[in-house]
Amino acid sequence: MCIIDAGYVGNGLARALRQAGIPYDQLEATGEIGGNRAHGVYDSTHLISSKKSTQYVEYPMPAGYPTFPSRAQMLRYLNDYVDHFHLREHIEFGTEAVEVRPLDRTGMAGWRVTLSTGEQREYAGVVVANGHYWERNVPSYPGTFSGRRMHSKDYKRPADFATGGRVLVVGGGNSAGDLAVEAAATFGSADMSLRSGYWFIPKTILGIPSSEWDRVWLPMPLSGSGSRRCCGCPAAATSGTGSRSPTTSCSPRTSRSTPR
Ligand SMILES: Cc1cc2nc3c(=O)[nH]c(=O)nc-3n(C[C@H](O)[C@H](O)[C@H](O)COP(=O)(O)OP(=O)(O)OC[C@H]3O[C@@H](n4cnc5c(N)ncnc54)[C@H](O)[C@@H]3O)c2cc1C
Numbered sequence: 001m002c003i004i005d006a007g008y009v010g011n012g013l014a015r016a017l018r019q020a021g022i023p024y025d026q027l028e029a030t031g032e033i034g035g036n037r038a039h040g041v042y043d044s045t046h047l048i049s050s051k052k053s054t055q056y057v058e059y060p061m062p063a064g065y066p067t068f069p070s071r072a073q074m075l076r077y078l079n080d081y082v083d084h085f086h087l088r089e090h091i092e093f094g095t096e097a098v099e100v101r102p103l104d105r106t107g108m109a110g111w112r113v114t115l116s117t118g119e120q121r122e123y124a125g126v127v128v129a130n131g132h133y134w135e136r137n138v139p140s141y142p143g144t145f146s147g148r149r150m151h152s153k154d155y156k157r158p159a160d161f162a163t164g165g166r167v168l169v170v171g172g173g174n175s176a177g178d179l180a181v182e183a184a185a186t187f188g189s190a191d192m193s194l195r196s197g198y199w200f201i202p203k204t205i206l207g208i209p210s211s212e213w214d215r216v217w218l219p220m221p222l223s224g225s226g227s228r229r230c231c232g233c234p235a236a237a238t239s240g241t242g243s244r245s246p247t248t249s250c251s252p253r254t255s256r257s258t259p260r
Pocket of ligand 1: 004005006007008009010027028029030032034035036037040041042045046047048049050054095096097098129130131132133174175
Protein backbone atom coordinates (compact mmCIF):
# COMPACT_ATOMS: atom_id res chain seq x y z
CA MET A 1 0.00 0.00 0.00
CA CYS A 2 1.02 3.59 -0.52
CA ILE A 3 -0.14 6.51 1.64
CA ILE A 4 0.35 10.02 0.30
CA ASP A 5 0.27 12.34 3.36
CA ALA A 6 1.85 12.61 6.81
CA GLY A 7 -1.00 14.73 8.17
CA TYR A 8 -3.94 13.87 10.38
CA VAL A 9 -5.47 11.34 7.98
CA GLY A 10 -2.32 9.70 6.61
CA ASN A 11 -0.86 9.02 10.03
CA GLY A 12 -4.08 7.50 11.33
CA LEU A 13 -4.14 5.26 8.31
CA ALA A 14 -0.47 4.31 8.70
CA ARG A 15 -1.19 3.26 12.28
CA ALA A 16 -4.16 1.13 11.13
CA LEU A 17 -2.16 -0.59 8.39
CA ARG A 18 0.73 -1.23 10.74
CA GLN A 19 -1.62 -2.70 13.30
CA ALA A 20 -3.14 -4.97 10.63
CA GLY A 21 0.32 -6.07 9.48
CA ILE A 22 -0.13 -4.61 5.99
CA PRO A 23 3.14 -3.31 4.51
CA TYR A 24 3.04 0.27 3.26
CA ASP A 25 5.10 3.24 2.10
CA GLN A 26 4.17 6.68 3.42
CA LEU A 27 5.16 9.63 1.23
CA GLU A 28 5.25 13.23 2.45
CA ALA A 29 6.19 16.11 0.17
CA THR A 30 7.38 18.38 3.00
CA GLY A 31 9.76 17.73 5.88
CA GLU A 32 7.05 17.97 8.52
CA ILE A 33 4.35 15.99 10.29
CA GLY A 34 0.93 17.62 10.57
CA GLY A 35 -0.06 18.69 7.05
CA ASN A 36 -2.41 21.65 7.16
CA ARG A 37 -1.64 22.26 10.85
CA ALA A 38 2.07 22.50 10.11
CA HIS A 39 2.04 24.81 7.12
CA GLY A 40 -1.49 25.73 6.12
CA VAL A 41 -3.20 27.68 8.88
CA TYR A 42 -2.89 31.04 10.63
CA ASP A 43 -1.08 31.40 13.97
CA SER A 44 -4.23 31.86 16.05
CA THR A 45 -6.04 28.79 14.68
CA HIS A 46 -7.81 26.80 17.36
CA LEU A 47 -9.84 23.68 16.75
CA ILE A 48 -13.45 24.32 15.86
CA SER A 49 -14.41 20.74 16.56
CA SER A 50 -13.68 19.87 20.19
CA LYS A 51 -10.65 17.89 21.32
CA LYS A 52 -12.92 14.96 22.24
CA SER A 53 -14.45 14.78 18.77
CA THR A 54 -11.13 15.33 16.98
CA GLN A 55 -8.66 13.14 18.84
CA TYR A 56 -7.70 9.66 17.68
CA VAL A 57 -9.87 7.33 19.72
CA GLU A 58 -6.99 5.13 20.89
CA TYR A 59 -4.74 8.12 21.67
CA PRO A 60 -6.64 10.83 23.57
CA MET A 61 -5.30 14.37 23.71
CA PRO A 62 -3.56 15.32 26.99
CA ALA A 63 -5.95 15.99 29.87
CA GLY A 64 -4.42 19.46 30.27
CA TYR A 65 -5.45 20.52 26.77
CA PRO A 66 -8.36 22.95 26.55
CA THR A 67 -11.63 21.99 24.85
CA PHE A 68 -10.46 23.71 21.65
CA PRO A 69 -6.69 23.23 21.39
CA SER A 70 -4.47 25.73 19.60
CA ARG A 71 -2.54 25.10 16.43
CA ALA A 72 0.69 24.59 18.45
CA GLN A 73 -1.02 22.06 20.74
CA MET A 74 -2.47 20.19 17.76
CA LEU A 75 0.94 20.05 16.11
CA ARG A 76 2.51 18.66 19.28
CA TYR A 77 -0.27 16.10 19.58
CA LEU A 78 0.06 14.97 15.95
CA ASN A 79 3.83 14.61 16.38
CA ASP A 80 3.41 12.73 19.68
CA TYR A 81 0.96 10.36 17.99
CA VAL A 82 3.47 9.54 15.26
CA ASP A 83 6.26 8.94 17.78
CA HIS A 84 4.08 6.95 20.18
CA PHE A 85 3.23 4.44 17.46
CA HIS A 86 6.72 4.52 15.87
CA LEU A 87 5.41 5.76 12.53
CA ARG A 88 8.02 8.47 11.90
CA GLU A 89 10.87 6.19 10.85
CA HIS A 90 8.66 4.83 8.09
CA ILE A 91 7.73 8.22 6.60
CA GLU A 92 9.61 9.30 3.48
CA PHE A 93 9.87 13.07 3.95
CA GLY A 94 10.60 15.36 1.00
CA THR A 95 9.05 12.79 -1.31
CA GLU A 96 6.40 14.14 -3.64
CA ALA A 97 4.09 11.94 -5.69
CA VAL A 98 3.41 13.63 -9.01
CA GLU A 99 1.29 10.99 -10.71
CA VAL A 100 -0.87 8.03 -9.69
CA ARG A 101 -2.11 5.77 -12.50
CA PRO A 102 -4.00 2.46 -12.51
CA LEU A 103 -2.14 -0.46 -14.11
CA ASP A 104 -5.32 -1.61 -15.83
CA ARG A 105 -8.63 0.01 -16.62
CA THR A 106 -10.18 -0.80 -13.25
CA GLY A 107 -7.26 -0.31 -10.91
CA MET A 108 -7.71 -3.89 -9.66
CA ALA A 109 -4.27 -4.85 -11.03
CA GLY A 110 -2.59 -2.18 -8.91
CA TRP A 111 -1.33 1.38 -9.23
CA ARG A 112 1.83 3.08 -10.44
CA VAL A 113 3.05 6.06 -8.43
CA THR A 114 5.57 8.41 -10.00
CA LEU A 115 7.70 10.55 -7.71
CA SER A 116 9.09 14.00 -8.52
CA THR A 117 12.52 12.36 -8.91
CA GLY A 118 11.14 10.28 -11.78
CA GLU A 119 11.23 7.07 -9.72
CA GLN A 120 8.21 4.81 -10.27
CA ARG A 121 6.74 2.34 -7.79
CA GLU A 122 3.86 -0.08 -8.02
CA TYR A 123 1.35 -0.77 -5.27
CA ALA A 124 -1.77 -2.87 -4.79
CA GLY A 125 -3.53 0.22 -3.45
CA VAL A 126 -2.89 3.94 -2.95
CA VAL A 127 -4.50 6.25 -0.42
CA VAL A 128 -4.35 9.85 -1.60
CA ALA A 129 -4.87 12.03 1.48
CA ASN A 130 -3.10 15.08 0.15
CA GLY A 131 -5.56 17.49 1.75
CA HIS A 132 -7.92 19.92 0.13
CA TYR A 133 -6.49 23.30 1.08
CA TRP A 134 -3.74 23.69 -1.47
CA GLU A 135 -5.48 25.41 -4.37
CA ARG A 136 -6.62 28.94 -3.64
CA ASN A 137 -9.94 29.87 -5.19
CA VAL A 138 -9.70 33.63 -5.67
CA PRO A 139 -12.81 35.24 -7.17
CA SER A 140 -12.39 38.02 -9.68
CA TYR A 141 -14.41 41.19 -9.31
CA PRO A 142 -15.15 43.92 -11.83
CA GLY A 143 -13.51 47.31 -11.25
CA THR A 144 -10.31 48.12 -9.40
CA PHE A 145 -9.39 47.71 -5.76
CA SER A 146 -6.32 49.47 -4.45
CA GLY A 147 -6.23 47.84 -1.00
CA ARG A 148 -4.47 44.65 0.00
CA ARG A 149 -6.25 41.49 -1.11
CA MET A 150 -5.31 38.19 0.45
CA HIS A 151 -6.51 34.60 0.46
CA SER A 152 -7.03 33.12 3.94
CA LYS A 153 -4.39 30.47 3.17
CA ASP A 154 -1.78 33.23 2.95
CA TYR A 155 -2.93 35.00 6.10
CA LYS A 156 -0.83 34.23 9.19
CA ARG A 157 -1.28 37.04 11.73
CA PRO A 158 -3.02 40.44 12.21
CA ALA A 159 -0.01 42.37 10.87
CA ASP A 160 -0.83 40.79 7.49
CA PHE A 161 -4.00 42.88 7.35
CA ALA A 162 -1.68 45.86 6.96
CA THR A 163 -1.62 48.66 9.50
CA GLY A 164 -5.16 49.47 10.45
CA GLY A 165 -7.93 50.28 8.07
CA ARG A 166 -11.10 48.45 7.21
CA VAL A 167 -11.21 44.72 6.63
CA LEU A 168 -13.80 42.95 4.52
CA VAL A 169 -13.93 39.18 4.88
CA VAL A 170 -15.50 37.46 1.87
CA GLY A 171 -17.24 34.20 2.74
CA GLY A 172 -18.77 32.57 5.78
CA GLY A 173 -16.88 29.36 6.49
CA ASN A 174 -14.66 28.52 9.43
CA SER A 175 -11.71 30.58 8.24
CA ALA A 176 -13.95 33.56 7.47
CA GLY A 177 -15.49 33.43 10.93
CA ASP A 178 -12.09 33.22 12.63
CA LEU A 179 -10.58 36.00 10.54
CA ALA A 180 -13.53 38.37 10.97
CA VAL A 181 -13.19 37.95 14.74
CA GLU A 182 -9.43 38.50 14.60
CA ALA A 183 -9.76 41.60 12.39
CA ALA A 184 -12.49 43.03 14.62
CA ALA A 185 -10.43 42.39 17.75
CA THR A 186 -7.42 44.05 16.13
CA PHE A 187 -9.02 47.04 14.40
CA GLY A 188 -12.30 47.51 16.25
CA SER A 189 -14.58 46.22 13.51
CA ALA A 190 -14.71 44.05 10.41
CA ASP A 191 -17.30 43.43 7.71
CA MET A 192 -18.35 40.15 6.18
CA SER A 193 -19.73 39.62 2.69
CA LEU A 194 -22.00 36.57 2.34
CA ARG A 195 -23.63 35.52 -0.89
CA SER A 196 -26.42 33.67 0.94
CA GLY A 197 -27.76 33.37 4.45
CA TYR A 198 -25.69 31.27 6.85
CA TRP A 199 -26.38 29.59 10.12
CA PHE A 200 -23.64 30.68 12.50
CA ILE A 201 -23.36 27.94 15.05
CA PRO A 202 -21.67 28.73 18.37
CA LYS A 203 -18.69 26.59 19.32
CA THR A 204 -20.56 25.53 22.42
CA ILE A 205 -24.27 25.19 23.12
CA LEU A 206 -25.27 25.05 26.79
CA GLY A 207 -21.61 24.48 27.59
CA ILE A 208 -21.33 21.46 25.29
CA PRO A 209 -19.15 21.77 22.15
CA SER A 210 -21.42 21.81 19.09
CA SER A 211 -19.42 18.96 17.57
CA GLU A 212 -20.37 16.75 20.52
CA TRP A 213 -24.12 17.21 20.27
CA ASP A 214 -24.45 14.26 17.92
CA ARG A 215 -23.77 12.07 20.93
CA VAL A 216 -26.95 13.29 22.55
CA TRP A 217 -29.89 11.49 21.01
CA LEU A 218 -32.98 13.63 20.52
CA PRO A 219 -35.89 13.20 18.10
CA MET A 220 -35.10 15.14 14.90
CA PRO A 221 -37.90 17.77 15.17
CA LEU A 222 -36.84 18.52 18.74
CA SER A 223 -33.13 18.70 17.97
CA GLY A 224 -33.79 20.89 14.91
CA SER A 225 -35.91 23.45 16.69
CA GLY A 226 -33.63 23.40 19.77
CA SER A 227 -30.53 24.17 17.76
CA ARG A 228 -32.31 26.87 15.75
CA ARG A 229 -33.14 28.61 19.01
CA CYS A 230 -29.53 28.28 20.19
CA CYS A 231 -28.11 29.57 16.91
CA GLY A 232 -30.32 32.60 16.73
CA CYS A 233 -31.98 33.58 13.48
CA PRO A 234 -29.50 34.49 10.78
CA ALA A 235 -32.32 35.06 8.29
CA ALA A 236 -33.25 38.12 10.33
CA ALA A 237 -29.76 39.49 9.85
CA THR A 238 -29.98 39.07 6.10
CA SER A 239 -33.64 39.89 5.52
CA GLY A 240 -34.19 42.98 3.43
CA THR A 241 -30.74 42.68 1.90
CA GLY A 242 -31.87 40.54 -0.99
CA SER A 243 -29.86 37.55 0.18
CA ARG A 244 -31.31 34.08 0.35
CA SER A 245 -32.45 32.41 3.54
CA PRO A 246 -30.06 29.87 4.97
CA THR A 247 -30.01 26.72 2.93
CA THR A 248 -27.85 24.78 5.36
CA SER A 249 -29.91 22.84 7.83
CA CYS A 250 -29.22 23.65 11.43
CA SER A 251 -29.16 20.27 13.04
CA PRO A 252 -26.96 19.52 16.03
CA ARG A 253 -24.99 17.14 13.82
CA THR A 254 -23.59 20.22 12.07
CA SER A 255 -20.96 22.08 14.01
CA ARG A 256 -19.89 24.36 11.19
CA SER A 257 -21.43 26.73 8.76
CA THR A 258 -19.73 25.05 5.80
CA PRO A 259 -18.17 21.63 5.50
CA ARG A 260 -14.47 21.29 6.24
C1 LIG B 1 -8.52 27.27 9.55
C2 LIG B 1 -8.86 25.81 9.59
C3 LIG B 1 -9.44 25.27 10.74
C4 LIG B 1 -9.76 23.90 10.76
N1 LIG B 1 -10.34 23.40 11.89
C5 LIG B 1 -10.65 22.09 11.95
C6 LIG B 1 -11.25 21.53 13.12
O1 LIG B 1 -11.52 22.21 14.08
N2 LIG B 1 -11.50 20.20 13.13
C7 LIG B 1 -11.22 19.40 12.06
O2 LIG B 1 -11.48 18.18 12.13
N3 LIG B 1 -10.66 19.91 10.94
C8 LIG B 1 -10.37 21.22 10.86
N4 LIG B 1 -9.81 21.74 9.73
C9 LIG B 1 -9.56 20.83 8.62
C10 LIG B 1 -8.32 20.00 8.84
O3 LIG B 1 -7.17 20.82 8.91
C11 LIG B 1 -8.17 19.04 7.68
O4 LIG B 1 -9.39 18.32 7.55
C12 LIG B 1 -7.06 18.07 7.92
O5 LIG B 1 -5.84 18.77 7.98
C13 LIG B 1 -7.04 17.04 6.81
O6 LIG B 1 -5.95 16.18 7.05
P1 LIG B 1 -5.22 15.46 5.86
O7 LIG B 1 -4.15 14.62 6.49
O8 LIG B 1 -6.21 14.79 4.99
O9 LIG B 1 -4.61 16.62 4.94
P2 LIG B 1 -3.59 17.78 5.27
O10 LIG B 1 -3.55 18.12 6.71
O11 LIG B 1 -3.88 18.87 4.30
O12 LIG B 1 -2.17 17.14 4.89
C14 LIG B 1 -1.88 16.74 3.57
C15 LIG B 1 -0.41 16.37 3.53
O13 LIG B 1 -0.13 15.73 2.28
C16 LIG B 1 1.09 16.26 1.77
N5 LIG B 1 1.01 16.19 0.32
C17 LIG B 1 0.19 16.91 -0.50
N6 LIG B 1 0.38 16.57 -1.77
C18 LIG B 1 1.36 15.62 -1.77
C19 LIG B 1 2.02 14.89 -2.80
N7 LIG B 1 1.69 15.06 -4.06
N8 LIG B 1 2.99 14.00 -2.46
C20 LIG B 1 3.33 13.82 -1.15
N9 LIG B 1 2.73 14.50 -0.13
C21 LIG B 1 1.77 15.38 -0.43
C22 LIG B 1 1.13 17.70 2.27
O14 LIG B 1 2.48 18.18 2.31
C23 LIG B 1 0.52 17.57 3.66
O15 LIG B 1 1.49 17.30 4.64
C24 LIG B 1 -9.48 23.09 9.65
C25 LIG B 1 -8.88 23.63 8.52
C26 LIG B 1 -8.58 24.99 8.47
C27 LIG B 1 -7.94 25.57 7.23
